[in-house]
Amino acid sequence: MKKIFSILVAAAALCAVACTNKGTEEASLSVDPKSIEFPAENAPATDVTVTAVGVKWDVSVAETASGWLTAEKVNDKTVTVTATDNTTADQRVGSVIITSDDKVVGNREITVVQAGSENPVVYDLQLSPSLLEFEPESAEAQTVTVTVSGEMGWKAEAAEGCAEWVTVTAAADSFTVKVGDNPDTKERIGTVVVTADNESVEPKEVTIKQKPKVLPPSLSADKNELTFGFMETNRQRIQVTAINCEWKDITTKDANGNVPEWLHVSRNTDVPEKPSLDVWVDPNESNERVAYIELISDTETVGNVSITVTQEAYREHFSELTEDADLTAALTNSYTTLNIVQEWMDDAIPSQISMLFWSDGVTFLPDGKPGVYPIQHFTGTGEYIEMEIYSDKVLYNEAGEYDITAHDYNVVPYIFDITVLFPQYSVAGGAVAEWDPNMRLGTWYYRIEDDNIVCKAPVSTGTLKIERDGNNYILDIEFVDDLGNAISGTYKGPLDIIGKGTPRPELPTGR
Secondary structure, three states: HHHHHHHHHHHHHHHHHHHHHHHHOOOOEEOOEEEEEOOOOOOEEEEEEEEEEEOOOEEEEEEEOOOOOOEEEEOOEEEEEEEOOOOOOOEEEEEEEEOOOOOOOOEEEEEEEEEEOOOOOOOOOEEEEEEEEEEEOOOEEEEEEEEEEOOOOOOEEOOHHHHEEEEEOEEEEEEEEEEEEOOOOOOEEEEEEEEEOOOOOOOEEEEEEEEOOOOOEEEEEEEOOEEEEEOOOEEEEEEEEEEEEOOEEEEEOOOOOOOOOOOOEEEEOOOOOEEEEEEOOOOOOOOOOOEEEEEEEEOOOOEEEEEEEOOOOOOOOOOOOOOEEEEOOOOOOOEEEEEEOOOOOOOOOOEEEEEEEOOEEEEOOOOOOOOOOOOOEEEEEEEEEHHHHEOOOOOOOOOOOOOOOOOOEEOOHHHHHHHHOOOOEEOOOOEEEEEEEEEEEOOOEEEEEEOEEEEEEEEEEEEEEEEOOOOOOEEEEEEEEOOOOEEEEEEOOOOOOOEEOOOOOOOOOOO
């Protein structure tokens, strides 16, 4: 019994030793061979022996070699590696990767080198022609021949910038290109790109050029009518468009066929691609007058261009009032600016003051109504008055607080000569600019409906009496327009006066 027990103890000890050795067996992974060399052609498959202890593994081919190299796991110990023929002259290198599931053990890599071919296949792609030129309209399709060296496919596509007007149709060894009509008067250029399905071959291009559209001869002007005020001196410009022709002459005539001495025309060719005419007139001291400018083409199939020029009759009055105007409603809202005078200037020099008053329902726009000339500072429906007055000499003060001197301000005719000053305590009468009858200067009364001026009247004579009552101003307005209509009213209230300008030194003598 004792002997049997000893045998059992010995067997248990042997088992314990065996189990301990197995539990401490170290995981490992190895490959043989670690590198493979293949000939360029007819390379035989090569087996790689994988020895794995305590790990699981799998096989893959590096992405850069996946096009010509394959590796197949045959069983738990073998991987078969094959390579396609290398038809190029260059040696190529790839990798077979044995991937372990044990991060400590890691992966194994088998380097595969395949020799270059002694008789390599040359892959190439040539296009003929490489430039296609098309007519601007109804252009016939043109064919490009594609010559391929080596077995490979290809595709031809219009580049993104010209795909809307270039159409490509491929055949076995060529493709045709068709273009739509060119709507522009400039040449347009596109590209057809031909790409091979072999990455070693660079894409090739065919340049597509289409001639500009040829416009029929024509002569035109951007204005066929011009209107001038009776004393307007502004020049008006007419842009002339001459397509595939020239305007060889300019004539002027009135309704009786005579040359009008009051109408002047000058050809402007400073910018050859944008020829134009400058037109101006002499002041009119009589009735309305009409004349015609004719542009004469050098091409028989192109008609001449006629432009009608009308100058309004002399006007003694500009007021559109038909009755007296009561300013009660207009003297509700105000905006006043005052231009300071430099301290070193003569004491007789006045400060110019702009006084604007408007009724409820009217909106004041400090920068003017967009796109309207002459500048219109008011929109809405109601009435307003713009006054230009001249006080005594007002100097800058740091507080920015300014007062208007209480005084009687008399209306005087508008002074166009910039070398002559308006007198102190005066109101500039309403006037129309000598250079532009659309520009109103001085003091004017307006009525406005839905943003549009429907009535205007220049102040011709009268007085503006300014008094003070504490912080309030009292403005007694007694104006008369150039038709004899009264424009009158009284304002009592504060004025928020905005000073414009800053002190500056006197310029040195001789400058």
